[in-house]
Amino acid sequence: MEPKKVTTTNKYPEKPITIIVPFSAGGGMDLIARAMEKTASTNLGQPLIVINKPGGGGTIGWNELASATPDGYTIGITGVEVILQPLYGSTKYHYPTALEPLVQVSSNPFVLVVQANQPWKNVDDLVRYAQQHPGQLKFGNAGTGTLSHVYSELFAHDVGITTDPVPFRGASESLIALLGGHIQAFFANPAIIEEHVKNGTLRVLAVTAEQRMTDPVFADVPTFKEQGLDIVFSYWIGVAAPKEMPIEVKAKLANGLKAIIVDPEFQKNLETIRVQVDYLNPRESQKKWLDDNQKLSKIVQETGILDRIKEQKK
Incomplete structure (x- = not known):
């Protein structure tokens, strides 16, 4: 597969940024994306456009995100399923390597x-x-x-x-x-x-x-x-982008998303929907992905869930 070619300018972002929500409107991920949308113009310099792409336990939306041009104009909401789904062996992309986390927004225990x-x-x-x-x-x-x-x-x-x-x-x-x-x-x-x-x-x-x-x-x-x-464990929600994004675009995006998350208006909106803000930067988010991948991989094997899912698919 040929690498995706990206041309960027120092003026990024010059147009609205699409944020893919891989689940239906009204769910936790969607509510977070809509809360981010409210202060995006101020903190990111451009509006966020929320697009819902539900289906396949998140895979339809994440497939679209993984195949998007990594120019900073398509990002997506992620949850723990981004780690779980590939463990069951049926995803078009291996999301932990096809995507890169920009921020973690929240985490809630069960x-x-x-x-x-x-x-x-x-x-x-x-x-x-x-x-x-x-x-x-x-x-x-x-x-x-x-x-x-x-x-x-x-x-x-x-x-x-x-x-x-x-x-x-x-x-x-x-x-x-x-x-x-x-x-x-x-x-x-x-x-x-x-x-x-x-x-x-x-x-x-x-x-x-x-x-x-x-x-x-x-x-x-x-x-x-x-x-x-x-x-x-906790159920975390974050934002990721397709791999191979130019370093300066990734830095601007990560900083803009952080500005949204620390914005008091955003924090107040999340408090209203009983979601706990738990910010992590790109490096910390990547470590969380790796740790959870290891942990969940072990659990789904030891508990027999992996075998059960494979049986169902036959």
Whole structure:
């Protein structure tokens, strides 16, 4: 494949910049892109144009991003799936090498949640129940191979229990199933369950962060580490560009995106949608990609998720 030829001028950016969102309007990535759009003209020197390209668990949008001319006029929102999807061996591009991260915008831990009318008060209670009822604990997830599935399997693997994984088309369907008592537990983004925790219908048993959360609704929830389990992860969202972008364009973009992220208006908008700002620069983001690639690769192999996905594809 011939390298993509790029001609640049020192006047970059001279026109609006397209930002691809690989999921539907209204989701977490889309809301972040729209919040960035609001202050882009001031901080980047040009407007951002948000284009939604949903489908294939993010792959349709990321394929378009990876094949775009690396001139700084096409960038895209990324999430942990940019690492996960290639591990399952079905992507057109290997995103960790076809794309380069410009910034990390946010990261949020997940929480292990159950119905409040269940007797389980902590992780040990849930594990004991699963040991007494092998294969009967219905563990919902946002789809086979998604991060919520990966970590429910890691949890089961680490504590030595067998569960019944139940895939749904996204986290909101999992939440409805949990509220209806069709599943007993799932790993959720705190933002989508907060109201149900406040009104007492759901109970949170553990959080996947290094430290307890500062949000008063979750401040009393112990970490997995406190309960003797090495389950620490967060769902991050960032911005990436196609590989081979000229150094000066990449630097201008990275600085402009940083200016958007530290802008008080942007931070306030993210607070409203319960997203935690967690800025990383290009080098730090690249390290995060490498670390997560190593970690997730090990998990999907050890828990048998990789084999299961390969079976499904046959």
